[in-house]
Amino acid sequence: MNVTSERPGRRPTIKEVAAAAGVSTAAVSQAFNNKGRLSEATRRRILDAALELGWSPSAPAAALRNARTRSLALVVRRPTDVLGSDPHFSELITGIEGELAPRGYGLLLHLVSGDREENGLYERLAAEGRVDGAVLTDARDDDGRPALLARLGLPAVLLGSPDDTAVVPRVGLREQGAGISEAVAHLLALGHRRVAYVSGPPELQHTRVRRAAFEDALREAGLRPFAVLPTDFSERRAVGATEALLDAAERPTAIVYANDSMAVCGIGTAQRAGLAVARDVSVVGYDNLPLGSWLHPRLTTVDQQVQRVGAAAARMLLSLCGEPVEESAPTGRPRLVVRESTGPAPG
Amino acid sequence: MNVTSERPGRRPTIKEVAAAAGVSTAAVSQAFNNKGRLSEATRRRILDAALELGWSPSAPAAALRNARTRSLALVVRRPTDVLGSDPHFSELITGIEGELAPRGYGLLLHLVSGDREENGLYERLAAEGRVDGAVLTDARDDDGRPALLARLGLPAVLLGSPDDTAVVPRVGLREQGAGISEAVAHLLALGHRRVAYVSGPPELQHTRVRRAAFEDALREAGLRPFAVLPTDFSERRAVGATEALLDAAERPTAIVYANDSMAVCGIGTAQRAGLAVARDVSVVGYDNLPLGSWLHPRLTTVDQQVQRVGAAAARMLLSLCGEPVEESAPTGRPRLVVRESTGPAPG
DNA sequence: CTCACGAGGTACATCGATTAACCAATCGTT
DNA sequence: AACGATTGGTTAATCGATGTACCTCGTGAG
Numbered sequence: 001m002n003v004t005s006e007r008p009g010r011r012p013t014i015k016e017v018a019a020a021a022g023v024s025t026a027a028v029s030q031a032f033n034n035k036g037r038l039s040e041a042t043r044r045r046i047l048d049a050a051l052e053l054g055w056s057p058s059a060p061a062a063a064l065r066n067a068r069t070r071s072l073a074l075v076v077r078r079p080t081d082v083l084g085s086d087p088h089f090s091e092l093i094t095g096i097e098g099e100l101a102p103r104g105y106g107l108l109l110h111l112v113s114g115d116r117e118e119n120g121l122y123e124r125l126a127a128e129g130r131v132d133g134a135v136l137t138d139a140r141d142d143d144g145r146p147a148l149l150a151r152l153g154l155p156a157v158l159l160g161s162p163d164d165t166a167v168v169p170r171v172g173l174r175e176q177g178a179g180i181s182e183a184v185a186h187l188l189a190l191g192h193r194r195v196a197y198v199s200g201p202p203e204l205q206h207t208r209v210r211r212a213a214f215e216d217a218l219r220e221a222g223l224r225p226f227a228v229l230p231t232d233f234s235e236r237r238a239v240g241a242t243e244a245l246l247d248a249a250e251r252p253t254a255i256v257y258a259n260d261s262m263a264v265c266g267i268g269t270a271q272r273a274g275l276a277v278a279r280d281v282s283v284v285g286y287d288n289l290p291l292g293s294w295l296h297p298r299l300t301t302v303d304q305q306v307q308r309v310g311a312a313a314a315r316m317l318l319s320l321c322g323e324p325v326e327e328s329a330p331t332g333r334p335r336l337v338v339r340e341s342t343g344p345a346p347g
Numbered sequence: 348m349n350v351t352s353e354r355p356g357r358r359p360t361i362k363e364v365a366a367a368a369g370v371s372t373a374a375v376s377q378a379f380n381n382k383g384r385l386s387e388a389t390r391r392r393i394l395d396a397a398l399e400l401g402w403s404p405s406a407p408a409a410a411l412r413n414a415r416t417r418s419l420a421l422v423v424r425r426p427t428d429v430l431g432s433d434p435h436f437s438e439l440i441t442g443i444e445g446e447l448a449p450r451g452y453g454l455l456l457h458l459v460s461g462d463r464e465e466n467g468l469y470e471r472l473a474a475e476g477r478v479d480g481a482v483l484t485d486a487r488d489d490d491g492r493p494a495l496l497a498r499l500g501l502p503a504v505l506l507g508s509p510d511d512t513a514v515v516p517r518v519g520l521r522e523q524g525a526g527i528s529e530a531v532a533h534l535l536a537l538g539h540r541r542v543a544y545v546s547g548p549p550e551l552q553h554t555r556v557r558r559a560a561f562e563d564a565l566r567e568a569g570l571r572p573f574a575v576l577p578t579d580f581s582e583r584r585a586v587g588a589t590e591a592l593l594d595a596a597e598r599p600t601a602i603v604y605a606n607d608s609m610a611v612c613g614i615g616t617a618q619r620a621g622l623a624v625a626r627d628v629s630v631v632g633y634d635n636l637p638l639g640s641w642l643h644p645r646l647t648t649v650d651q652q653v654q655r656v657g658a659a660a661a662r663m664l665l666s667l668c669g670e671p672v673e674e675s676a677p678t679g680r681p682r683l684v685v686r687e688s689t690g691p692a693p694g
Numbered sequence: 695c696t697c698a699c700g701a702g703g704t705a706c707a708t709c710g711a712t713t714a715a716c717c718a719a720t721c722g723t724t
Numbered sequence: 725a726a727c728g729a730t731t732g733g734t735t736a737a738t739c740g741a742t743g744t745a746c747c748t749c750g751t752g753a754g
Contacts, residue, residue, distance in 0.1 A: 010500070011476060013710060024734050029712055036713085037732060056474035060410035061710035064739050069407060071455070078441070090437065094425070097458045106477060108418070109456040111444045127403035129358060129740095130453065153357070235641060264641050271643035291638070294582060294611050296618035361741060371704050376742050383743085384702060408740035411709050476710095697754090704747075709740105717734075723727090 012053040021049035032057060063129070071106035072096075072317060073125055073134040075118055078111050087289045088259070088306060089137075092159075095310025096135060103323060119148055126152035132321045135159070135313055136168070139205040155320035157313045160205055162329060169320070171313040171330070176206065177213025179302035179334025180256065183284045184217035186300075186336055187254045191345035192282060196226040196252040198241045198262055200233050210258055210286070226252040231262065238262035242269040246281070253281060253345045260285035260292050260301055267295065267341065278343035288337055297340030304334040359400040368396035379404060410476070418453035419443075419664060420472055420481040422465055425458050434636045435606070435653060436484075439506075442657025443482060450670060466495055473499035479668045482506070482660055483515065486552040502667035504660045507552055509676060516667070518660040518677070523553065524560025526649035526681025527603065530631045531564035533647075533683055534601045538692035539629060543573040543599040545588045545609055547580050557605055557633070573599040578609065585609035589616040593628070600628060600692045607632035607639050607648055614642065614688065625690035635684055644687030651681040 018025045023042060030036030031046040038046075050056075063069040074096065076089055093107070100107055108131055112118045122145070125131050132155065136145050139160035146168035149156040156168045163170040187195055197214045200207040211228060218225055227245060231237035238257070242265065245252055257263035263285030267277050275281050278297050285292055285301035292299030312330040319327045365372040370389060377383035378393040385393075397403075410416040421443065423436055440454070447454055455478055459465045469492070472478050479502065483492050486507035493515035496503040503515045510517040534542055544561045547554040558575060565572055574592060578584035585604070589612065592599055604610035610632030614624050622628050625644050632639055632648035639646030659677040666674045 011474065014712095015710080025711075026713075026734065026736095027732090030733090033712080037730095039732060042732080054470070054474060056471060057712090058411070058710050059475040059477045060407045060416060061739090062712075063407035064405070064411050064710080064741090065712050067739075087434065087437075090434075093456065094458060097456070101457065101459075104471075106455045106457070108453045109440065109444070110448065110453070111441060112448075123401070124403060124451075127358065127401060128406040130406045235637070261638075261641070264638070268641050268643040268645075290582070291608075291611070294608070294615050295642075296615040298615075360739090372741075373704060373706095373743080374702090377703090380742080384700095386702065389702080404742095405740050408709090409742080411711090411740080412742050414709075695754100697752105699751085699753100700749105701751105702747105702749090705745090707744090708742085712738085714737085715735085718732090720731075721729085723729105724725105 011058070012055045014055070014057065017046065017050045017053055017055045020053060021046045029057075067129070068132050068321070069130060070104060071108050071131050072100065072314075072321075073108045073110065073122075073131040074137075075110045075112055075121060075134065077118055077138065078113060087261070087291065088287060091289075091306040092137065092310040095307035095312075096314040098307075099311050099314035099318065099325075103318065103325075105318070119144065122148060122152060122154065126154045133157075133317045135310075135317060139170070140203045141205055141208070142203075143205075155317060157317045157320070159309060159313055161209065169316055171316050172309055173304060173330055173333050175333040176209045177216070177334075179286065179304060179336060180210050180213035181217040182334075182336040183256055183300075183302055184214060184221075186338060186342065187256075187282060187284070188221050188223075190254075190282065190342060192254040193223060193345065194226040194250065194252040195223070195254045195256065196245050197228045198238065198245075198255060198257045198266065199228060199230050200258040202230050207258065214256060231258075233259065233262065235261075235265050238265040239269050242266045243273070246270060246273050246275065251281070253347075254284070254342070255281065256284045256286075258286055260287040260289040260299060263299055263301065263341075264291065264295065267297075267299070277341050280346055282342040282345075284336075284342060293339065295341075300339045300342040301337050302334050303337050305330065305332065308332075358405070359402045361402070361404065364393065364397045364400055364402045367400060368393045376404075414476070415479050415668070416477060417451060418455050418478050419447065419661070419668075420455045420457065420469075420478040421484075422457045422459055422468055422481065424465055424485065425460060434608070434638060435634060438636075438653040439484065439657040442654035442659075443661040445654075446658050446661035446665065446672075450665065450672075452665070466491065469495060469499060469501065473501045480504075480664045482657075482664060486517070487550045488552055488555070489550075490552075502664060504664045504667070506656060506660055508556065516663055518663050519656055520651060520677055520680050522680040523556045524563070524681075526633065526651060526683055527557050527560040528564045529681075529683040530603055530647075530649060531561060531568075533685060533689065534603075534629060534631070535568050535570075537601075537629065537689060539601040540570060540692065541573040541597065541599040542570070542601045542603065543592050544575045545585065545592075545602060545604045545613065546575060546577050547605040549577050554605065561603060578605075580606065580609065582608075582612050585612040586616050589613045590620070593617060593620050593622065598628070601631070601689070602628065603631045603633075605633055607634040607636040607646060610646055610648065610688075611638065611642065614644075614646070624688050627693055629689040629692075631683075631689060640686065642688075647686045647689040648684050649681050650684050652677065652679065655679075 014025045018028045031043045134156045136158040150167050158170045160170045229241040285299045288301045288303035309330050315325045316327045318325045361372045365375045378390045481503045483505040497514050505515050505517045507517045576588040632646045635648045635650035656677050662672045663674045665672045
């Protein structure tokens with residue numbers, strides 16, 4: 001461990017490694033990148049010397065030379081209120097990082113509050129050459145980001161219904177509506193007839209998909225939604241929507257929420273109103289956050305495997321960046337997880 | 348907008364800007380860094396040309412030249428089970444990013460599962476010169492990271508009880524135990540005498556601090572803890588500890604948890620056991636996650652302002668990296684937030 | 695008139711790694 | 725023995741921005 005004796009902060013350079021191994025810097029580079037032609041003996045000697053000195057190629061130098069930084073951007077849009085986004089993004093990041101880490105890639109995380117800020121950030125990241133690509137979340141209708149990123153020449157993937165014909169490939173589970181359909185079927189089988197939906201922000205694409213699935217599933221059973229209330233995913237709106245529903249003359253016997261966080265708010269609101277969840281009113285969430293199973297009653301929800309989708313998105317993006325990765329689309333579809341927050345329709 | 352006509356992906360370089368402005372590349376650099384001596388006229392001409400071409404200095408090139416990347420690392424250790432860490436880190440990241448973004452810094456986020464992996468990662472980040480510094484979370488007893496980072500010459504701050512004499516400065520609220528003391532006082536005032544504590548992993552430093560505060564506060568009232576049960580912050584252990592406590596012959600009338608996530612699990616467990624939280628058993632959490640106020644009953648908890656601490660840590664670290672930032676220590680101390688999960692001791 | 699000086703810029707080396715082009719042995723072949 | 729091919733490397737240019745040392749004017753003083 002003579003490493004310890006080195007003056008801290010002084011990083012060794014390729015030159016020193018080359019000197020230590022008695023070769024040229026080119027040889028060192030070749031040894032590390034498995035290019036060129038080196039005898040197994042010298043290759044080993046070089047790697048040993050590098051290990052001894054604790055050397056790794058300087059990322060900025062390599063990035064400058066190769067025009068590739070080996071890091072990807074994830075920009076998280078965090079509107080006014082936090083609700084719902086957090087655990088979702090944690091899962092997503094877990095999935096992404098799982099693919100990046102073993103390949104030596106880094107994830108550059110940014111939080112923004114709005115449209116202009118997000119776009120400006122992409123411009124800057126591209127102009128500065130800070131990242132090789134970006135993961136776009138929360139596909140919106142009339143989403144300007146794909147075009148922007150295309151113009152910037154920055155590889156990207158968008159999370160949403162699969163569609164590889166688009167400017168920017170989309171990664172996600174197929175049959176996005178399936179989970180909601182299953183949820184409605186589950187409720188209908190329990191005898192529910194007055195079913196309401198508390199949706200997310202209208203501009204998000206998945207809001208439309210889920211809402212349509214909800215309405216279609218009811219229509220096929222010859223029913224109409226009790227109500228469909230849009231929210232901005234904030235606690236205030238989630239609580240407000242729930243209160244409005246529960247205050248109705250003939251209140252719904254079941255409420256489906258566009259995400260788990262709102263469902264939790266809904267459960268709290270119902271309980272505060274003196275109702276027993278599952279017995280008086282059934283609640284269904286969406287996302288299958290761990291949180292859902294801590295509660296009493298445990299939340300019936302739709303699992304959409306955010307983590308696996310994130311991993312698939314990362315692989316797709318890496319592949320777009322020229323990395324040798326097989327880009328396996330995420331298999332399966334959103335699935336209902338029946339727990340305790342749903343029960344037979346009252347009365 | 349002749350920018351649109353450019354071939355995508357072809358980033359302009361400083362040379363082109365220099366040519367466009369009719370000056371040397373050195374002048375362009377000086378204009379952007381406010382160094383050297385340039386007339387106001389040429390400076391403006393250069394900035395205009397850069398804007399026109401959409402140029403920003405290449406981050407890798409600048410990093411190579413200056414030995415500073417303008418990005419910081421946050422390594423999140425994510426053990427077996429996720430519980431508790433997620434929302435906490437979301438808050439932390441929010442606080443950090445709020446300071447980094449306006450200064451053009453980036454946050455490189457990594458997830459690791461263990462000790463060796465975390466240390467190896469720091470070695471690599473330092474060796475590759477990928478970051479200028481790192482934020483260390485979850486101070487542990489016998490924590491090897493400060494020494495490691497010092498050896499690597501990588502500036503760092505550690506979240507925990509303030510202590511700027513240490514190898515690596517620590518940033519956090521003062522009087523870390525105050526929140527727990529307040530919680531115990533609150534419970535005692537409500538008439539509770541059998542109070543239990545469900546703690547976090549023993550190796551974490553805050554576990555010891557909070558536990559000591561808990562025991563001290565009870566001792567001052569001439570009482571002893573009903574029990575102190577350690578956990579690993581997992582749902583399983585949180586539920587298990589709660590069940591053990593509630594199964595006891597003379598069960599505790601109040602339980603204090605080392606974080607909100609476990610408290611939520613505890614509430615669920617108590618309810619499942621047929622108990623009414625606040626009436627039959629009081630519950631106190633720690634962290635003041637948004638989640639706590641969605642529940643019914645709303646969670647009484649300790650606010651430790653993770654976001655503000657994160658911001659302070661970021662400022663401290665930026666300052667260590669040579670950035671002109673005033674490093675204001677986070678003011679205040681952990682405070683009890685009384686909501687609905689605590690009530691008078693039963694009968 | 696000449697020289698020193700400052701204002702305003704420029705030329706060039708440099709950061710560390712990569713790679714195309716090149717070169718010196720060695721080997722097998724006829 | 726002579727020659728092409730192969731092996732195992734090396735040399736030098738390059739990526740884009742930055743900073744030091746230097747150069748060139750115009751001006752004011754002596």
